[in-house]
Amino acid sequence: MTSISVTLTGNPQDKPSTVKEMGFGKLFTDHMFMMNYRTGRGWYDPRIVPFGDLSLSPASLCLHYGQTVFEGLKAYCGRDGQVRLFRPDENFNRLNRSNQRLCIPRIDPQFCLEALKQLVTLEKDWVPRQEGASLYIRPFVIATDPKLGVKSGDEYLFIIILSPSGAYYESGLEPVKIYVESNYVRAVRGGMGEAKTGGNYAASLAAQDEAHEQGYSQVMWLDGVEQKYIEEIGAMNAFFLLDGQVVTPGLTGSILAGITRKSVISLLERWGIPVAERRVEAQELVLAYERGLLQEAFCTGTAAVISPIGELKWREHVMTMNGGETGPVARRLYDALTGIQYGTLPDEMGWTVNVCHI
Numbered sequence: 001m002t003s004i005s006v007t008l009t010g011n012p013q014d015k016p017s018t019v020k021e022m023g024f025g026k027l028f029t030d031h032m033f034m035m036n037y038r039t040g041r042g043w044y045d046p047r048i049v050p051f052g053d054l055s056l057s058p059a060s061l062c063l064h065y066g067q068t069v070f071e072g073l074k075a076y077c078g079r080d081g082q083v084r085l086f087r088p089d090e091n092f093n094r095l096n097r098s099n100q101r102l103c104i105p106r107i108d109p110q111f112c113l114e115a116l117k118q119l120v121t122l123e124k125d126w127v128p129r130q131e132g133a134s135l136y137i138r139p140f141v142i143a144t145d146p147k148l149g150v151k152s153g154d155e156y157l158f159i160i161i162l163s164p165s166g167a168y169y170e171s172g173l174e175p176v177k178i179y180v181e182s183n184y185v186r187a188v189r190g191g192m193g194e195a196k197t198g199g200n201y202a203a204s205l206a207a208q209d210e211a212h213e214q215g216y217s218q219v220m221w222l223d224g225v226e227q228k229y230i231e232e233i234g235a236m237n238a239f240f241l242l243d244g245q246v247v248t249p250g251l252t253g254s255i256l257a258g259i260t261r262k263s264v265i266s267l268l269e270r271w272g273i274p275v276a277e278r279r280v281e282a283q284e285l286v287l288a289y290e291r292g293l294l295q296e297a298f299c300t301g302t303a304a305v306i307s308p309i310g311e312l313k314w315r316e317h318v319m320t321m322n323g324g325e326t327g328p329v330a331r332r333l334y335d336a337l338t339g340i341q342y343g344t345l346p347d348e349m350g351w352t353v354n355v356c357h358i
């Protein structure tokens, strides 16, 4: 692929100085990466340009039929001034798996990583230095053909935007309240559950709104066929500590393969803590809870890293985990992962990629 052209902005913005100003996903840096695709030509015109609105036909395919995929990862600035990415190759490989499911052409993951490093290096002053804050990275692809016929597109845009974001937890890990959703489902086997695509999020909104109305922070999704087996929690993967063994739902086709999930499994194996990927029935949790064997529950994802569950409700059963406090396994995983991401712990697995120094 040709080299990346760079057009610098004429009016750089003031950067947020406090994590409060940052929040999540509402401020964007001065530049973005873009490239186009056309059938017969392939990906072309990779460029870094000033962040700004897109000009699209109102008939663009993505706006009507949801042919779009995305990724989410972060750049972290350590106390040593080193800016690191966490397993970005996994994100770009997953982007290609999502692309495949949605008939979007493959993008060279190596080129994506080079483009991302170049963009983050240009925007390095936007990488927050505050403890726990980071630069959130959102790569995405949209089909832009200006045609209403239902078919996979011939024209695409691949874009990477960057957003400084504050610490997910302002005052340490905070356990959340979750209920098991028994009306809506998020995804079914053979559907798009394995792909990171907007449609799955659209499918989850009604349940999330209802959960919020009832004072819960998220829902736990059951499988779409029997509505028996646990799949995910909100847009995170689910883990349980059952009688000394960590279990997480196996990747059966409707679950998003989280990179945090994969990393958690590797850490547990390394620590000699038994971990199993298998089907987990909601009923099994209740039985374990009644016998005092449901010791911890937590979810995993890039945004929060680890989100401990303090209370879990399924039908008439209200289960309180670890007295509503963060459990020791969730805590240890959180400390290990964030330690690697911010460079305060040795990266023995080779998970981080250095980008630049500030």
Ligand SMILES: *Cc1c(COP(=O)(O)O)cnc(C)c1O
Binding pocket: 072, 196, 232, 234, 235, 236, 237, 256, 257, 258, 259, 260, 261, 300, 301, 302, 303
């Ligand atoms: C992104 C995502 C996750 C978490 O994946 P990570 O790679 O750990 O951030 C889990 N479930 C869904 C539905 C997701 O979209």
